[in-house]
Each structure stands twice: as C-alpha cells, then as structure tokens.
Amino acid sequence: MQSQKKETSMDKMNIGLAKRYRKERRFRLFGLAAVFASITFLGILFISIAANGWTAFQQSEILLDIHFDPAEFDVDNLSSANYGALVKNSMRSLFPEVKGRSDKRNLYRLTSSGAAYILQDMVMKDSGIIGSTKQIWLPADDEVDMFMKGYISRDVAESDRRLNDKQISWMDTLVAEKRLEKKLNTTFLTAGDSREPELAGIRGAVVGSLFTLAVTLLLSFPIGVATAVYLEEFAPRNKWTDLVEVNINNLSAVPSIVFGLLGLAVFLNVFGMPRSAPLVGGLVLTLMTLPTIIIASRAALKSVPPSIREAALGVGASKMQAITHHILPLALPGMMTGTIIGMAQALGETAPLLMIGMVAFIVDVPGSVIDPSTVLPVQIYLWADSPERAFVERTSAAIMVLLAFLISMNAIAVFLRRKCERRW
Amino acid sequence: MLKKGLVFAAAASLAVSAVSSAYAASGRDYISVVGSSTVYPFATTVAEQFGKTTKFKTPKIESTGSGGGMKLFCAASGVNSPDITNASRRIKYSEYEKCQKNGVKKITEVKIGYDGIVLANSKEVAPVAFSKKDIFLALAKDVPDPNGSEKLVANPYKTWKEVNPALPDVKIEVLGPPPTSGTRDAFVELAMEGGCKEIGWIKALKKKDQQQFKSVCHTVREDGAYVEAGENDNLIVQKLTANPKAFGIFGFSYLDQNGDKIQGSNVGGVSPTFENIAAGKYPVSRPLYFYVKNSHVGVVPGMAEFLQEFTSEKAWGADGYLSDKGLIPMPEAERKKFAADVKKLKPLVLTK
Numbered sequence: 144m145q146s147q148k149k150e151t152s153m154d155k156m157n158i159g160l161a162k163r164y165r166k167e168r169r170f171r172l173f174g175l176a177a178v179f180a181s182i183t184f185l186g187i188l189f190i191s192i193a194a195n196g197w198t199a200f201q202q203s204e205i206l207l208d209i210h211f212d213p214a215e216f217d218v219d220n221l222s223s224a225n226y227g228a229l230v231k232n233s234m235r236s237l238f239p240e241v242k243g244r245s246d247k248r249n250l251y252r253l254t255s256s257g258a259a260y261i262l263q264d265m266v267m268k269d270s271g272i273i274g275s276t277k278q279i280w281l282p283a284d285d286e287v288d289m290f291m292k293g294y295i296s297r298d299v300a301e302s303d304r305r306l307n308d309k310q311i312s313w314m315d316t317l318v319a320e321k322r323l324e325k326k327l328n329t330t331f332l333t334a335g336d337s338r339e340p341e342l343a344g345i346r347g348a349v350v351g352s353l354f355t356l357a358v359t360l361l362l363s364f365p366i367g368v369a370t371a372v373y374l375e376e377f378a379p380r381n382k383w384t385d386l387v388e389v390n391i392n393n394l395s396a397v398p399s400i401v402f403g404l405l406g407l408a409v410f411l412n413v414f415g416m417p418r419s420a421p422l423v424g425g426l427v428l429t430l431m432t433l434p435t436i437i438i439a440s441r442a443a444l445k446s447v448p449p450s451i452r453e454a455a456l457g458v459g460a461s462k463m464q465a466i467t468h469h470i471l472p473l474a475l476p477g478m479m480t481g482t483i484i485g486m487a488q489a490l491g492e493t494a495p496l497l498m499i500g501m502v503a504f505i506v507d508v509p510g511s512v513i514d515p516s517t518v519l520p521v522q523i524y525l526w527a528d529s530p531e532r533a534f535v536e537r538t539s540a541a542i543m544v545l546l547a548f549l550i551s552m553n554a555i556a557v558f559l560r561r562k563c564e565r566r567w
Numbered sequence: 568m569l570k571k572g573l574v575f576a577a578a579a580s581l582a583v584s585a586v587s588s589a590y591a592a593s594g595r596d597y598i599s600v601v602g603s604s605t606v607y608p609f610a611t612t613v614a615e616q617f618g619k620t621t622k623f624k625t626p627k628i629e630s631t632g633s634g635g636g637m638k639l640f641c642a643a644s645g646v647n648s649p650d651i652t653n654a655s656r657r658i659k660y661s662e663y664e665k666c667q668k669n670g671v672k673k674i675t676e677v678k679i680g681y682d683g684i685v686l687a688n689s690k691e692v693a694p695v696a697f698s699k700k701d702i703f704l705a706l707a708k709d710v711p712d713p714n715g716s717e718k719l720v721a722n723p724y725k726t727w728k729e730v731n732p733a734l735p736d737v738k739i740e741v742l743g744p745p746p747t748s749g750t751r752d753a754f755v756e757l758a759m760e761g762g763c764k765e766i767g768w769i770k771a772l773k774k775k776d777q778q779q780f781k782s783v784c785h786t787v788r789e790d791g792a793y794v795e796a797g798e799n800d801n802l803i804v805q806k807l808t809a810n811p812k813a814f815g816i817f818g819f820s821y822l823d824q825n826g827d828k829i830q831g832s833n834v835g836g837v838s839p840t841f842e843n844i845a846a847g848k849y850p851v852s853r854p855l856y857f858y859v860k861n862s863h864v865g866v867v868p869g870m871a872e873f874l875q876e877f878t879s880e881k882a883w884g885a886d887g888y889l890s891d892k893g894l895i896p897m898p899e900a901e902r903k904k905f906a907a908d909v910k911k912l913k914p915l916v917l918t919k
Contacts, residue, residue, distance in 0.1 A: 296827070303827045339615075415647055503630070504611040505625070506625035527799060530821050
C-alpha cells in the first residue's frame with residue numbers, strides 16, 4: 144500500500160529544477176557559441192590579411208658595385224647626370240656575356256627604376272663620393288621581388304610569365320653570389336605613394352590621416368563637449384531642445400557620403416577651400432563624429448550622481464564652478480572614450496573623402512593641412528585596384544598598419560575607462 | 568554668452584576665409600588632374616616620373632571617372648579648378664558646350680593611346696573563340712527569336728553551346744563592370760553593338776529608329792548571366808581563377824599582369840595581344856584621352872613640361888614606359904600629330 148509513494152511538492156520542484164538548469168546551460172551555450180563564432184570570423188580575417196601582407200615588409204634588393212665615374216658628372220649640375228646609366232653599367236659588368244639590345248634591356252629590367260633616384264639622392268647629399276666605387280644594395284624590380292617571394296612559379300610556360308627564362312637564370316646567379324636577397328622593406332614605411340610597387344610607401348597616407356584626425360579632434364572635441372554641457376546642464380526642457388536632441392540622434396545615423404556632399408557644396412564651392420586638403424577632410428569628418436561625441440559626452444555627464452552637483456551648489460559654488468570644478472572632471476574619462484571611438488571611426492572613413500577629392504595619387508608627403516594628401520583607407524582602396532601583382536601584398540600590409548592604429552586607439556579608450564572612470 | 572558665441576563664430580569664419588583667400592592668392596604650385604580610372608595608372612606613372620626628374624612638384628591625380636572628371640573640369644576656369652581631365656572616351660558635345668558656357672573656352676585634346684577590353688577565362692580550361700554576334704546573343708537582354716522570325720524575345724540562352732554549337736557546353740556566366748564604368752560603355756558599344764549589326768533586320772532598324780536600335784543593342788541581360796562585379800578588376804581576376812567556368816570583362820593591363828592565371832578569348836578571330844591591339848586588329852579596343860585647359864599653361868607651374876613629358880617618345884612611344892604599364896601605343900604618325908597639337912596648344916572645336 145505504501146510502495147506507491149505520493150509525489151510531494153519537493154519532487155515536483157526537483158523535476159522542474161533540472162529542467163531549469165538544462166535551459167540555463169543551453170542559454171549559456173548559445174552565448175558561448177556566438178562569442179566563439181565572432182572570434183573565429185575575426186581570426187580568419189586577421190590571419191588571411193597577415194598571411195597575405197607580411198611579405199610586403201620584405202623587399203628583394205640587389206647588391207651592385209656602383210662606380211661613380213667622374214666623367215659622368217657635371218660639377219655645376221649634379222642632377223642632370225645619367226644615374227640610370229650607372230646602374231646599367233654595373234649590371235653589365237656583372238654579366239659581361241650578355242649581348243644584344245633586347246637581352247640587355249631584359250637584364251636592366253631586373254633592377255627597379257627607383258635605383259637611379261637613390262643614387263641621385265646619395266650624390267646630392269655628398270658629392271665627395273664621385274670617383275669612388277661603392278657596394279650598394281638597390282631595390283629589385285617588383286617582378287623579381289614577386290619571383291623571390293614565390294608568387295611566380297618556374298613551372299609556368301615562359302610566354303605566360305613576365306620574367307623570361309634568361310632573366311630567371313641571371314637571378315639564380317645573383318642569388319648564388321649572395322647579391323640578390325630579401326631585406327627589411329623600410330621604403331614601405333618611409334616613402335609616399337608610387338606606381339612602382341617596390342618604391343611605394345604609406346608614409347604620405349599616414350601623415351595625411353594624422354593631419355585630418357588632428358583637425359577633426361581640435362574641432363569636434365570642444366564643440367561636442369560644449370554642446371553636451373549646454374544641453375545637459377543649462378538647456379530648459381522644451382520643444383526646441385527636444386527637436387535638437389532628436390536631430391543629433393538622427394545625424395549619427397546619416398550615411399557618411401552625405402557629409403561628403405555637404406563638404407563639397409559648402410567648404411569647397413562656397414568657401415573656396417582647396418580640394419584634397421586634410422583641412423577640408425577634417426571639417427567633414429568633424430560633422431560626422433560630432434553626434435557620436437555629443438551622445439557619449441551627455442551619457443558621461445548624466446552618470447555623474449546629482450548628489451555631487453547639489454553638494455557643490457550647496458556649499459556656495461556657482462553653476463559654472465560646479466560644472467568646471469566637479470562635474471566635468473568626473474565625466475571627462477567617459478567623454479574621452481566617446482571621442483576616441485569617434486576618432487577611430489573617422490580614421491576608417493573613405494566615402495565622404497571621395498567627394499572632396501582625397502581619393503588621389505599623391506607622391507609628396509604632405510607638410511601642412513592645406514597640402515594635397517590622401518588617407519590610409521583611401522590608399523588601401525587605390526592599391527587594391529592596381530594591376531601590378533606586387534600591390535596585393537602591399538594592400539594587405541597597409542590594412543595591417545591601419546588595424547594597428549585602430550587597435551591601439553581602442554586600447555587607449557579601454558585603458559582610460561579602466562583607469563580613470565569612477566563608478567558610483 | 569550670446570555675445571561670446573557671436574565673437575567665436577566671427578573668428579571662426581574669419582579663419583576659414585583667411586585660409587581660402589591665402590590659398591587663392593598664392594595660387595597652386597602643383598598640377599591638378601582628375602578623370603578616368605582607366606587612364607589613372609598611366610597618368611600617375613607619368614606624374615611620378617615628372618615629379619622625380621624635374622624641379623616641379625608631383626602632380627595630384629584624382630580618380631573620379633570620365634564623366635565626373637569632365638564635370639569638374641568644365642565647372643570653372645582658374646586655380647580652384649583642375650588643369651587636366653583624363654577620359655576613356657571622347658568628350659561629348661554636351662560637355663564641350665558646358666565648358667564653353669562656364670568660361671573654359673580653349674581646350675586641347677590629346678589622345679594618348681589605346682586600351683583593349685578583353686573577355687578572359689581561367690587557364691585551367693581551353694581557350695575560346697567568340698564572334699561579336701556570339702557576345703551579343705549571349706549577353707543582350709532581348710535577342711531575335713531563335714526560330715528565325717524578326718521578333719525580339721527575352722534572352723533564352725542558358726549555355727554557350729545554345730548560342731553557337733562551336734562553343735563549350737557551359738553555363739553563361741560573365742563577370743563585368745557596372746553601368747557607371749567607362750569600360751562597360753566601351754564594351755557594349757564595340758562588342759555588343761558590333762554583334763548586333765551582324766543581324767540584318769536589326770541593322771536596318773538603325774536607320775528607322777535610332778532610339779530602339781540602341782536600346783536593343785546596348786541593354787545587357789539582368790537574369791544573372793551577366794554579373795556586375797564592381798569596378799575592381801583585380802577582384803574579377805581572382806574570381807576567374809576560383810571559377811574556371813566563368814568569363815570576365817576588364818582592361819588589357821590586368822590580362823598582361825596575370826598571364827600565368829588567365830587567358831584572353833579570341834574575338835572575331837583575333838587574340839587580344841599587345842601587337843594585335845596596337846595594329847588595330849583586335850576589335851574591342853578604345854582610344855584614351857586627356858584634355859587640357861589652355862589658359863592654365865604658363866599659370867600653373869610645370870604645365871608645359873608635364874605635357875611634354877606625357878607626349879614624349881620615352882613615355883608613350885612604342886618602347887616607352889607607359890607600354891610597360893599596359894598602354895597600347897598609337898601608330899607613329901598619330902603620335903607625331905598629337906605631340907604637335909600639344910606643342911601648339913591647338914584648341915578643340917566640336918560641332919554638333
């Protein structure tokens with residue numbers, strides 16, 4: 144009679160409890176899977192970019208014995224000398240058996256057309272080297288570089304390669320003599336843009352990005368903070384401030400190309416500012432980042448407890464003193480975080496810059512905010528569309544540099560939040 | 568508060584106008600070039616060479632597309648406007664008219680060479696020979712009824728073999744540029760319209776109804792057989808190596824650089840090689856131009872020298888450095904004619 148135990152409410156609860164635990168485990172698993180998926184995608188992105196791009200930090204160079212023949216130079220006009228001929232003479236002396244015009248041309252093609260400019264710079268810097276013979280590492284052509292890095296296969300039929308069999312045999316000789324080696328590619332970090340992949344660098348784009356961001360920061364931070372302080376601390380609550388608030392939120396969702404069109408219409412056409420200048424780029428990006436900064440700053444101001452404000456006013460501080468002495472310093476870390484995130488957004492932007500002429504080929508590194516310049520993401524876009532195969536790895540390398548900037552900016556934002564932000 | 572705000576606003580606008588007036592007064596010390604993305608690789612090569620071998624600054628070259636370049640070029644005359652615009656087609660009468668209206672009176676036209684447009688596929692499969700008619704029948708939106716009547720039907724062809732029994736039995740899949748691209752315009756005009764004209768009754772249509780003729784010959788099918796792959800030709804090359812069944816449409820320089828991975832198809836019995844395009848045998852090739860504002864020569868430093876560099880034999884000649892970049896040089900007589908035009912700055916006169 145008693146074998147049939149009556150089900151107590153405790154049993155019922157236990158069954159329910161097991162179910163609830165299962166549900167919770169499943170819920171947690173979903174979350175974990177989502178995190179895992181996003182890390183995988185990010186990992187694939189990083190790995191593919193790094194795998195494509197790391198080789199760009201190396202560049203094949205050829206060791207040549209350059210004889211600065213005094214007969215070639217006119218002392219009064221050093222720049223008019225035929226520097227290309229110095230490189231050609233040296234190549235010929237390495238391979239004296241090469242005869243015939245087209246063979247010689249193919250031989251000369253192993254070196255970069257930039258080699259002559261490097262010699263020119265050396266002579267211009269120190270004319271004392273004229274008459275001497277020096278061993279100099281000079282950049283190899285991008286085709287040679289691609290071959291050295293294994294992007295061009297020997298097995299392909301000769302007619303389908305941009306290097307013929309003779310050129311490859313010369314390269315093998317050079318490698319055996321230790322005259323052709325892969326070296327650290329400093330040009331990539333120190334030069335401006337170029338149409339020759341082996342001479343192209345990202346310095347111009349990096350400097351352009353820095354100028355543009357400096358203008359953006361100088362304008363958007365004070366304006367954004369001032370707007371946030373006024374709206375949060377002084378503005379009366381009425382229809383007008385509601386309207387302003389709605390519009391700020393709307394602006395943050397406007398596609399960035401619209402700001403570019405506005406920049407073209409106002410800054411270029413009305414004010415007559417120069418095209419392609421970081422100044423105008425900075426102004427346009429200011430418009431784009433302002434809403435982000437205002438919203439973040441207002442949130443930071445809101446998070447300061449009212450007790451601090453009231454205590455300050457209570458001991459006789461004026462409203463301005465309460466704000467500048469107490470509220471702003473406490474809200475500043477939050478504001479800075481918002482600003483840095485806004486800047487990181489601006490750093491990655493290309494669309495608005497298209498309209499104001501910053502998508503351009505610019506060789507000279509800009510020296511001021513009104514010099515023509517381009518920015519990092521635009522440089523990536525331009526290289527990605529270049530036919531030369533050596534630009535593929537340089538595109539990935541430029542993306543790596545951009546990512547490094549973005550990661551360090553976001554890391555600073557996280558650091559500021561951890562270190563300075565106070566919680567109540 | 569309000570007063571301070573006003574003072575600040577006034578100071579800001581003063582600063583802005585100071586910058587722009589300083590800029591306008593000092594003039595520009597570099598050449599500003601805008602225009603076609605097809606001419607961009609060639610113009611930039613000349614610009615770099617020019618910057619490195621002369622005392623002038625390297626010209627700034629924007630890639631805005633032919634149409635966008637013309638718009639900027641013709642908007643105004645003076646330092647705030649570009650000096651040169653590149654184009655992958657000839658200037659249109661409407662654009663010329665706009666230039667005249669906006670005070671850009673004297674323009675010199677310079678043809679720099681030719682660009683071939685290729686239809687290429689992966690090296691893993693056999694090369695293919697198309698006729699222009701095949702291209703039209705495979706890619707047009709409406710084609711003549713296959714039963715032979717003079718009627719247009721929505722393109723029924725699914726595989727190349729259906730178009731022409733000599734072609735392989737694979738699905739029609741062509742990756743090409745979007746309608747905004749000059750490459751697309753030229754391809755449609757040269758290859759598709761060329762094939763269109765081979766069909767007698769459509770050719771007759773041209774005389775009767777120009778508008779309809781154009782819409783028949785120039786409209787590309789939209790049922791997925793033609794895939795708009797964006798303006799990035801490198802991307803098309805990558806997709807072709809990944810998918811050997813597909814064909815791609817792009818400029819000759821990309822074929823030139825990737826000869827180990829892709830091959831150009833014969834069009835009308837001619838293969839797209841450097842020699843064939845230069846000799847004018849390959850049917851799908853177009854001239855490339857740039858246009859110069861004559862009034863800027865002598866005002867913007869280095870203009871005359873830059874024009875001379877661009878039109879020198881070592882740049883655009885048969886063995887010049889531009890041919891290394893994939894530009895197909897003009898015949899010698901044509902080069903001489905345009906070099907002379909540039910020297911004299913012979914103004915372009917267009918009539919409707």
